[in-house]
Amino acid sequence: MPFIPHTEDDIRDMLAAIGVGDVESLFDEIPDGLRSGRLPPMLPALQEMQVTRLMHERATRDLVGPCFIGAGAYRHHVPAAVWQLATRGEFYSAYTPYQAEASQGTLQLIYEYQSMMCGLMAMDVSNASLYDGASGLGEAMLMAVRANQRVRSGRILVADSLHPVYRRVAETVVGNQGVILESLPLDAGSGVVDTAALGAIDDVVAVVIPQPNFFGRLEDVDRLVDWAHGGGALVIGVVNPLAMALLKPPGEWGEAGADIACGDGQPLGVPLSSGGPYYGFLCCRRSMVRRMPGRIVGRTVDLDGRTGYTLTLQAREQHIRRSRATSNICTNQGLVVTASTIHMALLGAEGLRRVAATCHARTRELTAALSTLPGVAPLHAGPCFHERALDLGQPAAPVLERLAARGILGGYALGQHDPALGDAILVCATECIEASDIAAYRDALAESLQEAA
Amino acid sequence: MPFIPHTEDDIRDMLAAIGVGDVESLFDEIPDGLRSGRLPPMLPALQEMQVTRLMHERATRDLVGPCFIGAGAYRHHVPAAVWQLATRGEFYSAYTPYQAEASQGTLQLIYEYQSMMCGLMAMDVSNASLYDGASGLGEAMLMAVRANQRVRSGRILVADSLHPVYRRVAETVVGNQGVILESLPLDAGSGVVDTAALGAIDDVVAVVIPQPNFFGRLEDVDRLVDWAHGGGALVIGVVNPLAMALLKPPGEWGEAGADIACGDGQPLGVPLSSGGPYYGFLCCRRSMVRRMPGRIVGRTVDLDGRTGYTLTLQAREQHIRRSRATSNICTNQGLVVTASTIHMALLGAEGLRRVAATCHARTRELTAALSTLPGVAPLHAGPCFHERALDLGQPAAPVLERLAARGILGGYALGQHDPALGDAILVCATECIEASDIAAYRDALAESLQEAA
Amino acid sequence: MRQDQLIFDEGRPGRRARGQAPSEPVDTGDLPAESLRTTPPILPEVSELQVVRHYTRLSQKNFSIDTQFYPLGSCTMKYNPRAGNALAMLPGFLDRHPWAATAQSQGYLACVHELQDMLRDVTGLAGVSLTPMAGAQGEFAGVAMIRAYHRARGDHGRTEILVPDAAHGTNPATAVMCGYKVRELPTDGEGDVDLQALREAVGPRTAGIMLTNPSTLGVFERRIRQMADIVHEAGGLLYYDGANLNAILGKSRPGDMGFDVIHINLHKTFSTPHGGGGPGAGAIGASERLLPYLPIPMAGRDENGYRWLTEVDCPHSIGRLSAFMGNAGVILRAYVYARMLGAEGMVRVAEFATLNANYLMTRLRAEGFQVWFPQRRASHEFIISLKREAKELNVTAMDVAKRLLDYGYHAPTAYFPLLVPECLLIEPTETETREELDGFIAALVAIRQEARRDPELVRSAPHDLPVRRLDEVRAARELDLCWTPD
Amino acid sequence: MRQDQLIFDEGRPGRRARGQAPSEPVDTGDLPAESLRTTPPILPEVSELQVVRHYTRLSQKNFSIDTQFYPLGSCTMKYNPRAGNALAMLPGFLDRHPWAATAQSQGYLACVHELQDMLRDVTGLAGVSLTPMAGAQGEFAGVAMIRAYHRARGDHGRTEILVPDAAHGTNPATAVMCGYKVRELPTDGEGDVDLQALREAVGPRTAGIMLTNPSTLGVFERRIRQMADIVHEAGGLLYYDGANLNAILGKSRPGDMGFDVIHINLHKTFSTPHGGGGPGAGAIGASERLLPYLPIPMAGRDENGYRWLTEVDCPHSIGRLSAFMGNAGVILRAYVYARMLGAEGMVRVAEFATLNANYLMTRLRAEGFQVWFPQRRASHEFIISLKREAKELNVTAMDVAKRLLDYGYHAPTAYFPLLVPECLLIEPTETETREELDGFIAALVAIRQEARRDPELVRSAPHDLPVRRLDEVRAARELDLCWTPD
Ligand SMILES: Cc1ncc(COP(=O)(O)O)c(C=O)c1O
Numbered sequence A, B: 001m002p003f004i005p006h007t008e009d010d011i012r013d014m015l016a017a018i019g020v021g022d023v024e025s026l027f028d029e030i031p032d033g034l035r036s037g038r039l040p041p042m043l044p045a046l047q048e049m050q051v052t053r054l055m056h057e058r059a060t061r062d063l064v065g066p067c068f069i070g071a072g073a074y075r076h077h078v079p080a081a082v083w084q085l086a087t088r089g090e091f092y093s094a095y096t097p098y099q100a101e102a103s104q105g106t107l108q109l110i111y112e113y114q115s116m117m118c119g120l121m122a123m124d125v126s127n128a129s130l131y132d133g134a135s136g137l138g139e140a141m142l143m144a145v146r147a148n149q150r151v152r153s154g155r156i157l158v159a160d161s162l163h164p165v166y167r168r169v170a171e172t173v174v175g176n177q178g179v180i181l182e183s184l185p186l187d188a189g190s191g192v193v194d195t196a197a198l199g200a201i202d203d204v205v206a207v208v209i210p211q212p213n214f215f216g217r218l219e220d221v222d223r224l225v226d227w228a229h230g231g232g233a234l235v236i237g238v239v240n241p242l243a244m245a246l247l248k249p250p251g252e253w254g255e256a257g258a259d260i261a262c263g264d265g266q267p268l269g270v271p272l273s274s275g276g277p278y279y280g281f282l283c284c285r286r287s288m289v290r291r292m293p294g295r296i297v298g299r300t301v302d303l304d305g306r307t308g309y310t311l312t313l314q315a316r317e318q319h320i321r322r323s324r325a326t327s328n329i330c331t332n333q334g335l336v337v338t339a340s341t342i343h344m345a346l347l348g349a350e351g352l353r354r355v356a357a358t359c360h361a362r363t364r365e366l367t368a369a370l371s372t373l374p375g376v377a378p379l380h381a382g383p384c385f386h387e388r389a390l391d392l393g394q395p396a397a398p399v400l401e402r403l404a405a406r407g408i409l410g411g412y413a414l415g416q417h418d419p420a421l422g423d424a425i426l427v428c429a430t431e432c433i434e435a436s437d438i439a440a441y442r443d444a445l446a447e448s449l450q451e452a453a
Numbered sequence C, D: 001m002r003q004d005q006l007i008f009d010e011g012r013p014g015r016r017a018r019g020q021a022p023s024e025p026v027d028t029g030d031l032p033a034e035s036l037r038t039t040p041p042i043l044p045e046v047s048e049l050q051v052v053r054h055y056t057r058l059s060q061k062n063f064s065i066d067t068q069f070y071p072l073g074s075c076t077m078k079y080n081p082r083a084g085n086a087l088a089m090l091p092g093f094l095d096r097h098p099w100a101a102t103a104q105s106q107g108y109l110a111c112v113h114e115l116q117d118m119l120r121d122v123t124g125l126a127g128v129s130l131t132p133m134a135g136a137q138g139e140f141a142g143v144a145m146i147r148a149y150h151r152a153r154g155d156h157g158r159t160e161i162l163v164p165d166a167a168h169g170t171n172p173a174t175a176v177m178c179g180y181k182v183r184e185l186p187t188d189g190e191g192d193v194d195l196q197a198l199r200e201a202v203g204p205r206t207a208g209i210m211l212t213n214p215s216t217l218g219v220f221e222r223r224i225r226q227m228a229d230i231v232h233e234a235g236g237l238l239y240y241d242g243a244n245l246n247a248i249l250g251k252s253r254p255g256d257m258g259f260d261v262i263h264i265n266l267h268k269t270f271s272t273p274h275g276g277g278g279p280g281a282g283a284i285g286a287s288e289r290l291l292p293y294l295p296i297p298m299a300g301r302d303e304n305g306y307r308w309l310t311e312v313d314c315p316h317s318i319g320r321l322s323a324f325m326g327n328a329g330v331i332l333r334a335y336v337y338a339r340m341l342g343a344e345g346m347v348r349v350a351e352f353a354t355l356n357a358n359y360l361m362t363r364l365r366a367e368g369f370q371v372w373f374p375q376r377r378a379s380h381e382f383i384i385s386l387k388r389e390a391k392e393l394n395v396t397a398m399d400v401a402k403r404l405l406d407y408g409y410h411a412p413t414a415y416f417p418l419l420v421p422e423c424l425l426i427e428p429t430e431t432e433t434r435e436e437l438d439g440f441i442a443a444l445v446a447i448r449q450e451a452r453r454d455p456e457l458v459r460s461a462p463h464d465l466p467v468r469r470l471d472e473v474r475a476a477r478e479l480d481l482c483w484t485p486d
């Protein structure tokens, strides 16, 4: 019992105070058949020293060389200050800031986070986070359904260039509420939504537009937004927030801007960490704030007129509104938002812009280097942000395995989602990739391709 | 200029306020020839991301398997809480607590540290730390010279079983002040001070007794202390503080106890870290406190009568007493003491006792396992704490190299200090060593010994 | 004297932490001009030291487990071991890409797989998926599984989920997100669900029932087996909201009670940090018949080692709830905790959480506070009502809660469950000492004394915190949700 | 309301953090009974949460760089990069045994070797050893080297070290520890060493002189070359106390000034943390003629890679100052810092430290404070004297210093150097913003205002800290240095 402070004396005295003879008596309201005599055999208890050694061994086992995989999770430099601050006990071990006066640290920080997200997205309001980008998209869709009161069809158009897993997750989230996801088709050659084929739009709740899209390509967001708005649909932008330091933000797309912006905050200071915890961000127009899911912090004053911060608009939430809440979300991703806020403060607009531009530059260098190899060519024409699909000219999965054996995580096999793309991989280079990494990848790829041939 | 916050506007306005045209003018009192035009070429500046990668590579390069080296630095389990707390900014980035009211955290902690050290050593008072165990021994000797006013010879008897590097360092520290270190000889067979050969003692300032000694063996401290005191000498005990949770502490040696206890605090929560930062602890009798070097914290009250803590007896120190101070020490090892205090609080008397006993048990298992190999035998008869000298029956240095190539840090080559011990190594097993590590060592040693043969 | 500003206010144009971003100026390469941003986003322009100082100072304004007793009912605010944090943040784990090849994932997958098994065994279910990212997402997964089960059987008439009136708000909200109607069940005078009402409520429309046991009233639902029989006989399934699992961990298993699907708040019972609002993890366990519907991915094992189970292996799964594998880093922390406890340690959690709660309840009752269910055992938490104090002294539960902050204790959960007037839901957890509980009792007694002598002192609390009581009405009315440069 | 106890007071017999020590009970094996301890040491008996909470709360009672402006003259309290902490604590570095074989030490040795070279180049000396563990130990090494040099030449009559009266206390204390007599040199009216007095003091007994430049009076010793010539001509050597190197880093090199041996406080100029009192590192640099005497070990390099230089390579070394290699972890932090700066960044350190100091000095003078050397440039620090305020308002420099704490600023160094009455030695460092300096100026102005209006307010400060002014006399008289159970 590593974390239990009770001494024998404590136990004796406390039982006496309660008036029972033993601890077991405290469970006497549990019917006999349900008081489990014994648990099945389990892994034995370990001292901290032992579990430390075990975890060091396991962590080391998974370590490899440079990583060229992206596909929704990106390796970026995270300043050492970020998590040293975020894991301070006062942030790490606090609860949701329901007692505002005893939580001004977290509350002010979330207010700052909301402001930063609004800045990055050029939107009016932000919530305090959702679970992740993919499930957050589901919440954004439900919000659109609530907000677009003129359309009752439940139909949402989703660009086929959206991350396929995002679409699946959103489907899980919204599928039980009569929302129907339909496809906005892709132009195979360019890897973006086929704007030439856009017909008139009718009775559609919302259109979901990724930027950059799953293939790293840039959508013609201005055109798509105006088209969607023209047909009475709302626009949900799904964006990489780091890219928004460089690219036009959702709030400025087209004539009127996107109505909702969401995505995954991972590129802003969150380590890869096997896929989580990350966080979903969600921004919208001011007019939609009462439709928003999740917590929101507002600035106000105290009894003395001094500035303070508090959770607000709680009447949207499950603990007040129960079955009529805007979502069931309660615990969100607070600590990750804490880290991300510190990260954004450290990088600032100029820093994030530089990181984004460097990612773009490294990816150009990477794809140029790899494309010199015989049989390797970009799958799509046109500019990319920091990912690009490459055709390897032979089945991709075994090539990736051979690369991994050489210590290189070479990319994401696109055949997983589209058998027609069985020869293609999605590669990504962030600012962490150096010229020597690219050279090593090119050499390893040359060997791996030849091994098969 | 990664850490400089000045904007162009700031620089312009500040120069204007000062009334100079450029920053260079601020250096106009430096004679011309001394204002260096340019520095010689240096390693280029790196972004945090780059230096992070570099350091990860270098740290990984030095990683190896289980470590059986001791000889003054010991691998122990350090609870994760220890350094997460010690590196909190408020501890990490504070100065020496000269402004007591703004440093109650550090001051109370040092008071707790002093109390813990007194408890562990069974001594009256402790200072707030010296640099390390070896240099601290030098300070202890100088203190003994000041304290033993009846003896003016400057002669100090040092057991030959003391860590040889400790003796050398002490020599460096005291050598310029007329202190003379003389040897108290060893019994070769048993590896402890030859008590049978102890003659009468005269005109000696102090006797230095290690426990356990360099070879891991236990000295007959009771007898040595009484003998030293009988001859008017003070006793300086140099001890492993972890061992003192199990072994008789200096304050209880012989009839009257040792007069001074010192040593290195490393075994109490301080990672190996290439040899530092560790800290030297120093305890003594109450009557000697005004002779002590280093900082001391005392408990007192504030204007309202509330308990508080402050540096005290500062008249002993260089910043007050200058050339007549008890030492030149100023900066000590505060943060390491912070960690160590937290470590001691977490382990407590029973925890430290268990760690010490487990080290002892593992070392017995280790030496038993290794001694089964042909040609390998303990160098000394009699019990050891957690180190033992082993005779390998062939030159030790090349064997250690072969072990290292197999990923095992096999021990410390004793030939470094005594050519007669060229075939011997000092091995150590702490509580971190598991049975499988011992088996791996035995197998690797068997191979390494045979390779030579 | 020194007021903390917003980080934005501390900025100056052109200032930045120059060590943190590439030193090369921006080259937008082949990105077309019309895709680019024209004005930089509004973000702070500050130095590294300013950031460190700002957020260090902000942190100090929080109450937290690491600084205060935090007896927040229903939230299980216990010690979050520092080892979990250190080990989950080892470079090898942090740098692991979620799409890394199976061969490069064995260390991580081993942890996931072993935790799945441990949670399965301690809850008595048939299988566990760790992918939900919080309790509410676990609930969502569970109710979606119930729905998938009925649908798979062609049983389309089941449109209702039953929820006790004392339930946590996420329960009804979840049922609605899964497309169900909510039907509330009343509580009887002893804190159990009204069995007669349950009998009347169940029927062919009943998809299932969501229960917390021990309930949010702090008592064990004694007739749980009868309830299970009633619901099952009506063709419904039972969902267990595991937020209170800490109370019975290893002492009584939801699987044995008859539950078909459960979630576990790893950030409560398995002591991963709450982080000021998250992240959590809402592991979900299923009985045999709901196994096929568990959310993916899960960790599986075959002769080649560990691997992910996905759509291919689990064609009936309700699907994915996140882009990757849920809150992986939280799962690692829970794994470390579970390994440090072992089976024996898990049982002790329940025992000492219960001991602390019953001790606190007994002592407060002796001090004259109104324990809401005095005839019942406390589970790991219990309710006191300040109805009398509110009436006699005009000092509310909220006032007392705020005044506790001045005494250096976080307030218990106030005004939940909704059915108890002026209530405080108090959960001390097993990691607190008896002295801490005694101090808390003394504070409550002292505050009641203050309320008698000087009620305004209590009504206007807190006094010793960074701010005094905040104007929540203004916050909601004059919405200020985002800093803008003036 | 809640007073923090001592950790001992929080303990109870038998309580402990059970996850942290082996679970097997103690077996003392073959240890003889008479060597064993008979009563357990008095140590706290507390739980893991108690420890975490206790020390987290204690930490919050400190002022620190991470929370406050800390303009402590002579101490260079600048931002300690968090990267240094993270990288020096990578598992590979923490687990490295100091006696590890050379082949298993290449990563660490590379850092040591490169830092030696960088420090050599930026100071203009011929070689550097990183082994001293703080400034004072660096001084010790340096003076010991001077002594070894004279001794090697058979020059035994040199028994004195010259030290300016403004020198830091470690200087005279060190000279004595090295067996020398100290001879003090007066300062002239402009803050330079009195050259005439120097001429009179030097002679055949002069072993050397210890100088800080810029001096602890905050001004650059303008006639340093003449001083060097005078001392050298007399056969003495020059020791440079590098505590103030931050002021001239890369702008002016001690080697060029004529110094023979120097120490650098890596915990000042190279921004390793002060840690509430240490650890530091006192790297030592030597000119050609003192090279052979540098303390060991040092990092060397040959065709096989890096290796330690020891007694064998350096037979004339003054020896070892620590059991291993000094404060290795501090050296790693300094290395990270130096690598992030590069040559250009080092120069900038001096420039902006000087800019901040001169700005602050100019503004304070404009506000009517008495700058002690108004005709001089400030180096990275400067002195104001509150002599007038002390006399007119009966409010001392100490009172003002204490009142600054209430304003959220750490006090400057007070009453040092000893020769300036009622002085504050103010060093803002380069990492502070102009706004922070302006806030500090405003606070000093406000406090002077308070001193005029309500001097008792200032005299009894601080008011808003965890304790009010402490009774230091009682602390020294009724010594209470160790907790004992009552
Ligand atoms: C009883 C109960 N159920 C469900 C939840 C929801 O869990 P989470 O906050 O992890 O979504 C909570 C959390 O507060 C709870 O107390």
Ligand SMILES: Cc1ncc(COP(=O)(O)O)c(C=O)c1O
Pocket (backbone or CB within 6 Å): B329, B330, B331, D074, D075, D134, D135, D136, D137, D168, D170, D171, D212, D216, D241, D243, D244, D265, D280, D281, D282
């Ligand atoms: C001028 C000066 N010299 C020497 C020292 C001593 O350095 P350390 O404290 O590192 O021993 C200091 C430190 O305060 C100092 O300011």
